[in-house]
Amino acid sequence: MTTTTTPSLPIYLDYAATAPVDARVAEVMQRYLTVDQLFANPASRSHMLGWQAEQVVEQARRQVADTIGADPREIVWTSGATEANNLALIGYMRANRERGMHLVTSTIEHKAVVDTALALESEGFEITWLTPGHDGTVAPEQLRAAMRDDTALVSLMAVNNELGSINDIAALAAIAHEFGAVFHTDAAQAVGRIPLDVVAQEIDLMSLSGHKSYGPKGVGALYVKRHPDIRLEALIHGGGHERGMRSGTLPTHQIAGMGEAFALMHKEHAEDQAHIASLQQRFLAGLADLDGVVANTPLDRAVPNILNLAFEGIDGESLLMALRDVAVSTGSACNSASVDPSYVLLGVGVPRVLALSSLRFSFGRFTTQDDIDHALTLIRHAVSGLRTLPR
Numbered sequence: 001m002t003t004t005t006t007p008s009l010p011i012y013l014d015y016a017a018t019a020p021v022d023a024r025v026a027e028v029m030q031r032y033l034t035v036d037q038l039f040a041n042p043a044s045r046s047h048m049l050g051w052q053a054e055q056v057v058e059q060a061r062r063q064v065a066d067t068i069g070a071d072p073r074e075i076v077w078t079s080g081a082t083e084a085n086n087l088a089l090i091g092y093m094r095a096n097r098e099r100g101m102h103l104v105t106s107t108i109e110h111k112a113v114v115d116t117a118l119a120l121e122s123e124g125f126e127i128t129w130l131t132p133g134h135d136g137t138v139a140p141e142q143l144r145a146a147m148r149d150d151t152a153l154v155s156l157m158a159v160n161n162e163l164g165s166i167n168d169i170a171a172l173a174a175i176a177h178e179f180g181a182v183f184h185t186d187a188a189q190a191v192g193r194i195p196l197d198v199v200a201q202e203i204d205l206m207s208l209s210g211h212k213s214y215g216p217k218g219v220g221a222l223y224v225k226r227h228p229d230i231r232l233e234a235l236i237h238g239g240g241h242e243r244g245m246r247s248g249t250l251p252t253h254q255i256a257g258m259g260e261a262f263a264l265m266h267k268e269h270a271e272d273q274a275h276i277a278s279l280q281q282r283f284l285a286g287l288a289d290l291d292g293v294v295a296n297t298p299l300d301r302a303v304p305n306i307l308n309l310a311f312e313g314i315d316g317e318s319l320l321m322a323l324r325d326v327a328v329s330t331g332s333a334c335n336s337a338s339v340d341p342s343y344v345l346l347g348v349g350v351p352r353v354l355a356l357s358s359l360r361f362s363f364g365r366f367t368t369q370d371d372i373d374h375a376l377t378l379i380r381h382a383v384s385g386l387r388t389l390p391r
């Protein structure tokens, strides 16, 4: 295969897929790898290097806990939010069969929840799939109507990764509790974007990811409430790490990186959000005079860093192709025969053709005004080019 070289890097507007590691985080991570550094196994009890590595892990645990108002002992390290979602759903449902076999979730959850719920269904658990409104959120009354005596768990995401829509997790958690169920939320996209406080919002289980918040990929955490104790069946067996909930040698560098990234997110969220909101305004203003641009994102109840837009009359894949120098995402799934539109957009009632004409733009800490202006020029050029093609 020959590779074509692009003159410069594409403008990265895909922060919701992953964010670069903040240089300050990378600097911290580098302290725990090589022979002259603190590379020891944090579970080694027999020497000082092990204890020191353990202290690094415990400091990161505190940093992550502080970001969500938790106790450090309630943080279980995982390989990412995908594993955290698996552990929350499978671990809770399997360990609490006597409580009930019913799980409530929604059709627009991340695949790591959707596919996990489907796996539970094939194990004999019963799933109720809530359809969110057009604004991408689940209304509390909707959840109330779905609750049953045997509902053991409710899993609803805090911020949707394709739309940016924000669920009222405190209200949803309150309803779950009214019916004696446990409430889990996937907060991978929520950290530093919306206020998170597991005590005030009465969250029992919360999935977190390092790399959506300028930390490394391959690390995440599950918050597991301690009082009253939430019982989970482990998915990964071994040395009994993480209070038996998740075995495996802890990756000190990944964990220290996630801790630092979350501490920065916590400290700088106001500046980050102001910066990103101004970029979003600039981006929207730059498209305002283009005809047929429809926001799928509910702008009045969404995070400012995710903007899902439909370009009427234009095929999203063609637009993506024309926008080679802008890294964005469609949310659609390609298979050999056809392109399936995003199940999230379909799930909130976006018509199929419009879903196929949609792109997700997502901004971050390192996005600049120049990035936005340059992207706007390329988008306007691509859109007018595709609209003048004979169809």
Ligand SMILES: *Cc1c(COP(=O)(O)O)cnc(C)c1O
Binding pocket: 016, 017, 079, 080, 081, 082, 083, 110, 112, 157, 159, 160, 161, 186, 187, 188, 189, 208, 209, 210, 211, 212, 218, 219, 220
């Ligand atoms: C990215 C993402 C995940 C998966 O997180 P990983 O850490 O990559 O496993 C889960 N849920 C949501 C909402 C996400 O955006």
